[in-house]
Amino acid sequence: xxxSYDSATRTFYPKPEGGEAREEHGGVVxxxxxxxxxxxxxxxxxxxxxxxxxxxxxxxxxIGYTTLVFRREHVSxxxxxxxxxxxxxxxxxxxEPIPLADVEAEILAVVERHYEAISRPEIDVVPTGNAxxxxxxxxxxxxxxxxxxxxxxxxxxxVRADPRYSWQWSNGDRASGPGRRYDGTDPLARPAHYxxxxxxxxxxxxxxxxxxxxxxxxxxxxxxxxxxxDPLVYEASESFTVRSARTVLVD
Numbered sequence: 001x002x003x004s005y006d007s008a009t010r011t012f013y014p015k016p017e018g019g020e021a022r023e024e025h026g027g028v029v030x031x032x033x034x035x036x037x038x039x040x041x042x043x044x045x046x047x048x049x050x051x052x053x054x055x056x057x058x059x060x061x062x063i064g065y066t067t068l069v070f071r072r073e074h075v076s077x078x079x080x081x082x083x084x085x086x087x088x089x090x091x092x093x094x095x096e097p098i099p100l101a102d103v104e105a106e107i108l109a110v111v112e113r114h115y116e117a118i119s120r121p122e123i124d125v126v127p128t129g130n131a132x133x134x135x136x137x138x139x140x141x142x143x144x145x146x147x148x149x150x151x152x153x154x155x156x157x158x159v160r161a162d163p164r165y166s167w168q169w170s171n172g173d174r175a176s177g178p179g180r181r182y183d184g185t186d187p188l189a190r191p192a193h194y195x196x197x198x199x200x201x202x203x204x205x206x207x208x209x210x211x212x213x214x215x216x217x218x219x220x221x222x223x224x225x226x227x228x229x230d231p232l233v234y235e236a237s238e239s240f241t242v243r244s245a246r247t248v249l250v251d
Contacts (some may be wrong), residue, residue, distance in 0.1 A: 002222050003008040003098070003155060004050035006038075010100040010228065012155060012220070013051035014063070033079060034090060043070040043079040053097075053106075057089035064089040102154045104230055107216060110149060111161070111232060117144040118161065121212045121237040122216070123189040126148065128180040131206070132240045136187040136197045139167060139208045139238070140179030147214075157220040163212055169198040200242045209237040 003012040021032045033043045038052035057067045067090045070079040112119045120126040126138045147161045179196030187194050200206055216229040 002221045004052075005223050005226060006050075006052045007228060010057050011055045011102070012098040012100070013052060013053075014097070016138075017044075030071060030202070031075065032082070034072050035068045035070060036065045037068055037087065037131060043068075056097075059089045059091045059210070061197070062091050064091050074083075077207060078137070098154045100229065103151070103157070103218065104216075106151050106153060107159055107218075107229065108232060110151060111214075114149070114170050116140055118147065118163075118214060119231070119234055121210055121236045121245055123208065123210055123236050124181055125208065125238050125240050129241065131240050132202055132245045133200060133242055134194070136194070136199055137206075137208075137236055137240065137242070138179070138182055138194045139175075139179045139195075139196045139198075139210075141165065141210055141212070141236075143178035149154060155220060160217045161214040161221075164216070166211045166213070168209045168211075171198055171200055173198040184236070203242050203244045205239060206242050207237055207239045209235065211235050 003014060005012050008051050009093060020034070024198070033045050034231045035041050036051055037055045038050055040050060042161050051065055055067075059062045067088050069082040069085040069088060071082045111181050121141050131137045141167075145164060145223050146163075149159055150177050151157050151159055163178075165176060165178050169175075173209070175196040177195050180245070183192045184193075212234045214232040214234075215227075216231060218226040218229050220226070
């Protein structure tokens, strides 16, 4: 089954089937086109025929759409409204409308069932137990990169999730991106090598928080990619102690 999507109501509607016929009236065989009364629809664009909430009607207990009826005698003639049949409630499809919220719930369930790196972001802080006043503290998280998977219910589609990382240190510093694990490079000599870092001017218990936001793109066959899916947001935090360094004389 195909679907159309109405962004105003965030709802998928079963795609209308048919829409064109030939009917004989008064000895004339007319070409007939049925066009649902949604703003984007037009008799000259049958391939763009979509459904919307405003056009829903009760067709004898079944889902119907308020439809405009157009006719023409020859293919070269312009379409004209059929007198007396301007607006009818016509059964055009089977199936129920699907709220985007139901699709979002399925996406969330798949992510939390199969993608622990997304749903449980972890923070790596260096140094772990010996942070020193006026020296950099580094933070990073595993960058899972873009993730793609298929869903089948409540409708078939392809999901792509793209991450954004936002950091907040307890001293007020902010940063973005996944950061970089300590790899032996001196952060004092090359500070730009570690994009997520902070320096604390006094000793005490400190904290860094991470907000991982996954932007979702949903692709359903026959529909342009849908990007108004609510993002998935996960948070993590890590505490550490900053100490004052002392000079120690050794023999």
